[in-house]
Amino acid sequence: MSYDLLAIVWRLIVVVLVLLAALYLYLAAAKARYRRAKRLVEERLVFAETSLQRSAQTDYPIDDLAAVARKNRYWLEATLEYCVRRIRLGGTNEEKKKIRQLVRASYGDRIRKHLTSRSWANRMNAMLYIGLFELDEYAAELAWAVDDRRRTEEERLLGLRTLAVLQRREVLTYLTEEGGALSDYYLRHILIPLGEPLLRESIERFSSWKPVVQYNLLDVLRIRHLRDTLTLKLFEDALSSDDPELRVRALKGIANFGYVGEDAEASYMERIADWKAMTWSEKLMAAKFMGSVPHDRYPEWLEQMLGDTHYLVRHQAMSSLMEYPDREKRLRCILESHVDRYARDLAMEMIERYGYGQHTA
Amino acid sequence: MDNIRLEWLGNVTEMLAYLMLGYVLAVIGFYTLLLLLATRKLAKERNVIPVQLEEVQHSAFTPPLSILVPAYNEEVNIVDSVRSLLGINYGLFEIIVVNDGSKDRTVDVMIEHFDMFPVRNKVQWSGLRKETKPINAVYSSRKHPNLLLVDKENGGKADALNVGINLSHYPYFVSLDGDTVLDPNAFVRVMKPILEAKPGEEIIATGGSIGIVNGSPVVGGYLKQDEVVLPRNPLVAMQVIEYLRAFLMGRIGLSEMNLLLIISGAFGVFRKDWVIEAGGYETGTIGEDMELVVRLHRLIREKKSGAQIAYVPDPVCWTEAPETLSVLKRQRTRWHRGLFESLWRHRVMMMNPKYGRIGMVAMPYFLLVELFGPIIEVFGYVTVALGYAFDVLNVPFVIAYALLMLLYGSLLTSGTVLLEELSLRKYNRVFDVTRMMLYALSESFWYRPIMLLYRWIGFIQAVRGKKHGWGDMARRGISVSANRNQDGKGVNG
Numbered sequence: 001m002s003y004d005l006l007a008i009v010w011r012l013i014v015v016v017l018v019l020l021a022a023l024y025l026y027l028a029a030a031k032a033r034y035r036r037a038k039r040l041v042e043e044r045l046v047f048a049e050t051s052l053q054r055s056a057q058t059d060y061p062i063d064d065l066a067a068v069a070r071k072n073r074y075w076l077e078a079t080l081e082y083c084v085r086r087i088r089l090g091g092t093n094e095e096k097k098k099i100r101q102l103v104r105a106s107y108g109d110r111i112r113k114h115l116t117s118r119s120w121a122n123r124m125n126a127m128l129y130i131g132l133f134e135l136d137e138y139a140a141e142l143a144w145a146v147d148d149r150r151r152t153e154e155e156r157l158l159g160l161r162t163l164a165v166l167q168r169r170e171v172l173t174y175l176t177e178e179g180g181a182l183s184d185y186y187l188r189h190i191l192i193p194l195g196e197p198l199l200r201e202s203i204e205r206f207s208s209w210k211p212v213v214q215y216n217l218l219d220v221l222r223i224r225h226l227r228d229t230l231t232l233k234l235f236e237d238a239l240s241s242d243d244p245e246l247r248v249r250a251l252k253g254i255a256n257f258g259y260v261g262e263d264a265e266a267s268y269m270e271r272i273a274d275w276k277a278m279t280w281s282e283k284l285m286a287a288k289f290m291g292s293v294p295h296d297r298y299p300e301w302l303e304q305m306l307g308d309t310h311y312l313v314r315h316q317a318m319s320s321l322m323e324y325p326d327r328e329k330r331l332r333c334i335l336e337s338h339v340d341r342y343a344r345d346l347a348m349e350m351i352e353r354y355g356y357g358q359h360t361a
Numbered sequence: 362m363d364n365i366r367l368e369w370l371g372n373v374t375e376m377l378a379y380l381m382l383g384y385v386l387a388v389i390g391f392y393t394l395l396l397l398l399a400t401r402k403l404a405k406e407r408n409v410i411p412v413q414l415e416e417v418q419h420s421a422f423t424p425p426l427s428i429l430v431p432a433y434n435e436e437v438n439i440v441d442s443v444r445s446l447l448g449i450n451y452g453l454f455e456i457i458v459v460n461d462g463s464k465d466r467t468v469d470v471m472i473e474h475f476d477m478f479p480v481r482n483k484v485q486w487s488g489l490r491k492e493t494k495p496i497n498a499v500y501s502s503r504k505h506p507n508l509l510l511v512d513k514e515n516g517g518k519a520d521a522l523n524v525g526i527n528l529s530h531y532p533y534f535v536s537l538d539g540d541t542v543l544d545p546n547a548f549v550r551v552m553k554p555i556l557e558a559k560p561g562e563e564i565i566a567t568g569g570s571i572g573i574v575n576g577s578p579v580v581g582g583y584l585k586q587d588e589v590v591l592p593r594n595p596l597v598a599m600q601v602i603e604y605l606r607a608f609l610m611g612r613i614g615l616s617e618m619n620l621l622l623i624i625s626g627a628f629g630v631f632r633k634d635w636v637i638e639a640g641g642y643e644t645g646t647i648g649e650d651m652e653l654v655v656r657l658h659r660l661i662r663e664k665k666s667g668a669q670i671a672y673v674p675d676p677v678c679w680t681e682a683p684e685t686l687s688v689l690k691r692q693r694t695r696w697h698r699g700l701f702e703s704l705w706r707h708r709v710m711m712m713n714p715k716y717g718r719i720g721m722v723a724m725p726y727f728l729l730v731e732l733f734g735p736i737i738e739v740f741g742y743v744t745v746a747l748g749y750a751f752d753v754l755n756v757p758f759v760i761a762y763a764l765l766m767l768l769y770g771s772l773l774t775s776g777t778v779l780l781e782e783l784s785l786r787k788y789n790r791v792f793d794v795t796r797m798m799l800y801a802l803s804e805s806f807w808y809r810p811i812m813l814l815y816r817w818i819g820f821i822q823a824v825r826g827k828k829h830g831w832g833d834m835a836r837r838g839i840s841v842s843a844n845r846n847q848d849g850k851g852v853n854g
Contacts, residue, residue, distance in 0.1 A: 005758065006755075006757060006758050006761055009758065009761040009762055009765050010761055012765055013761065013764055013765050013768060016765065016768040016769055016772055017768060019772055020768065020771065020772055020775060020798075020802075023772070023775050023776070023778075023779060023798075024775070024794075024795075024798050026779075027778055027779060027782055027794050027798070028791050028794055028795065030782055031782065031788075031789050031790065031791050031794050032791050034782075034786065034789055035789050035790075038789075084410070120405050120406075121405070121406065121407060121408040121409045122408075124409045125408070125409060125410055128409075128410055129410075180560075181559075181560065182559075182560070183557060183558055183559045183560055183562075184422070185422075185556045185557050185558070186557070188422055212560065219422065311486045311487070311488075315486075349480075352480065352481055
């Protein structure tokens with residue numbers, strides 16, 4: 001028994017030694033290969049940049065370049081790397097069209113294969129390239145990938161986002177059915193690339209969205225700076241919602257807009273009058289709103305907010321108050337007479353800050 | 362001694378030997394599991410093009426960050442560190458350097474380089490109800506409005522971080538060491554799990570991996586990524602391997618199982634409201650980073666929350682490792698004392714089902730393997746000696762078994778070099794890989810016994826209740842110019 005065990009241990013030692021040797025050989029080869037590949041790609045990239053740049057901007061044919069890229073791995077890497085870099089810099093529609101042509105010619109035959117590859121990385125990269133270069137001929141495969149429950153969640157969401165980049169309406173259907181289960185991050189990443197037609201349709205379907213989709217749609221509309229009556233009406237309607245979070249997002253949006261209709265403003269003023277009943281996030285946004293959409297009545301409420309229990313609310317109230325005329329006079333008045341100590345501290349900090357700013361101006 | 366007693370002692374020794382065998386096999390099994398989990402994760406994500414990062418970076422929705430940099434006697438490195446922070450790829454952030462009563466010119470150097478002026482009235486933002494040492498002055502920068510310097514009386518790193526928390530604006534903060542050099546995309550990467558959290562899922566802290574910068578060129582606060590080399594100093598080279606093992610194998614594996622009990626104080630992101638609710642950093646302990654994470658885990662369980670703590674292998678921050686045994690000894694004894702204190706403070710969680718996997722798996726692992734590991738190891742050697750003395754030892758078997766364990770340990774360590782190839786790809790010279798494998802093979806003959814000794818010392822000090830401090834790390838300086846000034850040569854190890 002003991003002898004058998006000893007024999008087993010010695011055999012295991014041999015196995016481990018072999019594994020160690022194999023691991024070393026693999027690593028040495030992998031590192032050497034990586035360094036060589038990196039050097040080759042860098043060399044080719046220098047050359048590729050010049051010729052591809054010329055091709056992108058003129059009628060210079062790309063067929064030869066694409067043929068080499070299809071045959072040689074390092075050329076393909078260099079070509080894709082260049083195209084990724086170039087398309088992100090922007091350019092004319094013609095230039096982008098040329099880049100897409102080159103990607104299709106070099107890599108196109110592999111994309112379909114990679115979309116269903118066993119390698120997760122290949123599948124992800126295929127979708128990333130489709131999205132980057134807006135290769136809309138693969139929309140059907142992407143839609144299928146999104147519905148394929150065998151894929152990881154990250155993959156399916158990337159597929160959905162790529163469909164959004166390709167401006168496919170299936171995205172809106174998906175958001176209606178399953179948008180409620182997605183995180184804010186993924187919702188925004190799906191909504192952000194939507195073009196104006198789809199965003200308008202999203203606005204029209206607003207009431208059918210789950211709350212989390214509504215919140216993120218308002219945020220996306222804000223950063224997309226859509227300045228039209230339809231968007232403004234949406235923000236104003238959300239401002240009078242019973243959902244406090246919706247009101248918070250609407251306030252952010254309107255603060256960004258810098259304008260609100262009289263009726264909506266009058267209606268919201270009634271809420272502001274009872275600002276102490278708001279959640280801290282709504283107070284914060286209300287303070288921001290009052291700084292961006294000035295009104296004679298707001299400074300009074302902002303000064304009251306300087307005594308709020310939440311630091312961020314106080315700070316925002318102060319920042320908004322500084323948007324109104326007679327800044328110094330207001331600060332000194334707060335410093336001398338505000339009942340709240342924190343408000344007086346904040347006023348002192350602002351006086352020092354503005355006082356310094358004048359010296360270095 | 363009569364035969365019966367001898368026989369009894371022999372039986373006891375044999376039993377202990379079997380216990381030791383079981384312990385070693387369990388530890389090896391656990392490490393193998395960690396390695397497999399880490400390999401699976403990294404192999405899967407390898408080669409995915411890093412396009413999505415830029416979307417996070419440029420997103421208007423990326424949460425703003427407060428970067429807290431506690432500094433003690435960092436005049437050599439602080440400027441490069443802050444410069445590297447000012448250049449990071451991230452939307453909105455502020456940097457708060459907290460000078461914790463340095464005896465050198467840390468404050469003067471900061472004021473000079475960043476054109477800083479005293480701010481008499483600085484409102485404290487966060488309600489961390491914890492007393493801190495008095496603040497002497499707060500400085501703002503004319504060149505960089507998002508840079509703040511706080512000069513305070515010495516109170517330790519934890520105290521400095523608490524001051525930073527109090528003065529920070531933003532909902533997330535990052536704790537960094539003063540000698541840290543970051544990858545420009547480090548923050549973007551480390552915030553990704555937080556941003557991607559699903560509805561109902563909450564990530565309240567994430568940690569990144571730490572690399573060793575010794576021997577690699579740092580110019581103007583930036584590490585030249587393509588020129589990272591394995592340091593020539595064997596002690597530092599061995600620490601590189603140790604760090605790779607700890608981060609790429611240990612932390613990825615533990616994070617995959619949601620058993621992560623530590624986020625390095627050198628680089629970790631925390632949700633401020635959770636940290637405030639947990640009470641901030643504990644000043645009476647030396648391992649304040651681990652102690653905070655354990656406390657957060659405890660708070661998560663006590664609140665019956667689904668919040669998680671994650672680890673991201675991608676973001677790398679680079680730090681200077683000790684180059685001499687004396688400094689290394691101070692560091693490792695301090696770490697072991699910190700481990701002891703954290704586990705002792707939260708001993709109520711140990712094997713307590715109320716704390717789920719953390720209480721039932723993570724805490725016992727850290728206790729039996731990390732904390733008591735050196736004691737059990739020495740006990741093992743004693744058992745072998747006793748076994749030999751009482752003639753119950755199968756010498757050929759023990760020799761073969763010891764050799765197998767030695768080689769398998771080297772294989773696990775070498776496995777982390779594979780993980781480095783799958784993920785970071787910083788050490789790309791075949792020469793460096795060869796050296797790493799040789800060090801992995803030789804570790805048990807020189808480095809491991811040294812670490813065993815230091816951990817023993819740390820354990821004894823902890824049991825005796827030794828007082829702690831920052832620990833005077835002898836700074837060589839990480840920048841190229843600092844190194845040239847010091848010895849007139851280049852920077853290669």
